[in-house]
Amino acid sequence: MNASSDMSFFTLIAGASLPVQLVMLILVITSLFSWWYIFIKVATIKRAERDAESFEETFWTGGDLTKLYEGVTAGRRKPQGMASIFEAGFKEYIRHKQQARMEVSDVMEGSRRAMRAAYNREMDDLDAHLPFLASVGSVSPYIGLFGTVWGIMNAFRGLSNVAQATLTQVAPGIAEALVATAIGLFAAIPAVIAYNRFASSVDRLSVRYESFMEEFTNILQRKS
Amino acid sequence: MMLRQRETPDSVKAGMLSVMVHVLLLGALLISFNWKTTHPVSIAQVELWDSIPVAQPAPAPIPEPVPEPIPEPVQKVEPQPVPEPEIKPEPQLEIALEKKPVKKQPPKPDVKAEEARKKLVAEMRQEDLKNAPKETPKPNSDAIKKLQEELLNEDKAVGEQKATAAKSAASAGVVDEFKAKIQAKIRGNVNKTLCGDGNPELKVEIGLIPTGQLSGAPKLVKSSGNSACDDAVERAIRISEPLPLPSDPALFSEFRNLRLTFRPND
Secondary structure, X not given: OOOOOOXXXXXXXXXXXXXXXXXXXXXXXXXXXXXXXXXXXXXXXXXXXXXXXXXXXXXXXXXXXXXXXXHHHHOOOOOOOHHHHHHHHHHHHHHHHHOOOOOXXXXXXXXXXXXXXXXXXXXXXXXXXXXXXXXXXXXXXXXXXXXXXXXXXXXXXXXXXOOOOOHHHHHHHHHHXXXXXXXXXXXXXXXXXXXXXXXXXXXXXXXXXXXXXXXXXXXXXXXX | OOOOHHHHHHHHHHHHHHHHHHHHHHHHHHHHOOOOOOXXXXXXXXXXXXXXXXHOOOOOOOOOOOOOOOHHHHHHHOOOOOHHHHHOOHHHHHXXXXXXXXXXXXXXXXXXXXXXXXXXXXXXXXXXXXXOOOOOHHHHHHHHHHHHHHHHHHHHHHHHHHHHHHHHHHHHHHHHHHHHHHHHHHHHHOOHHHHOOOOOOEEEEEEEOOOOXXXXXXXXXXXXXXXXXXXXXXXXXXXXXXXXXXXXXXXXHHOOEEEEEEOOOO
């Protein structure tokens, strides 16, 4: 630890003690995963919003519900988002309608339950990975801080062996240790921002789905 | 895996983007930060002090000649006109007054001029003898001769000394004085009891910076044979910091590397 030591980024990481290196590794992996999930969520939420938009447009332009149902189920792909709620509700409605003795209120109740179940599945998919992002956002600064504290402890322990303490004896150790905090913050900040943004997007989608459920129930009630 | 079925089409693209973000950030870190630290130790070693004495010789010569020329003419020119009228007897005042301008008109004469003047003086002296035969002519003429010679010598000396004597007297004197001061200051701090009974002699070389601090560790050139004594002198050198130095920066070059001889029991 002399003053002429090379302070490049890689030597800082290579010179750190094993626990600090482990902390850095964990944080880098966490950061990679959180960014991966962030990009996946951006894509899926954008697609869900686009799907809801286009489905609402076709639904409210009128037309035959049976035709719409056939169009939704015709595709090879399983219907997603609002379409899947519509599909579940309308399928249940038709099934109850075919049993002639059913009361209207029971039919409505059945289709409503089916729609609620589909809605829950949709919400579960939309909410996926958000807890992971929240955990990364709140915990990774602490992991980084742990690495920093460990590194600084080592730096100061080395200082106790010399008679004349100078800053150059601790500075490299502290710089190494602070790299851990930097990586932790780098992992945490995007995760927190992404979590907040995705949570609000999912909330807005869920409100949209719920209002669609109510309105569709009304339409089915009028039909029967 | 940890992904939902509907997310699989995006996973590869998202993974690539994620890696790209990290690579970008690493690149930004490597470019924007200057990770190579310039360590201050080397800055302290730069020969900063070297440049100062080199840069300052221009103003330095000015103070040297200044003190010398002023006292010399004052001391040596003035006292002579004063005794002249006192020594000379009254009857010769006129002659003396006549001769003075003659002497002073050629102040830096050649050999020929000197001879001519001596002749003139001799003639005058004969005239004197004739004019005032019974009074004391000889001491007068002797005195005049002496005065003339003195004046001549002074004229020459002033010209020569101005150039050489000024510098040597000033710098050598001051340098020696401060070397003695440094030695005295260090000597005062030597623990003499460590040097035994004999008369050990040791030579130490020290480097100084213009503040009077040591530029490095003192180097033992010749040991006294007693390591305790050597150490005592070295400690004394360190304690004596800062060492006295002349205020004239031009003289510092004499002190950058000093070789001092110590006889602690002397």
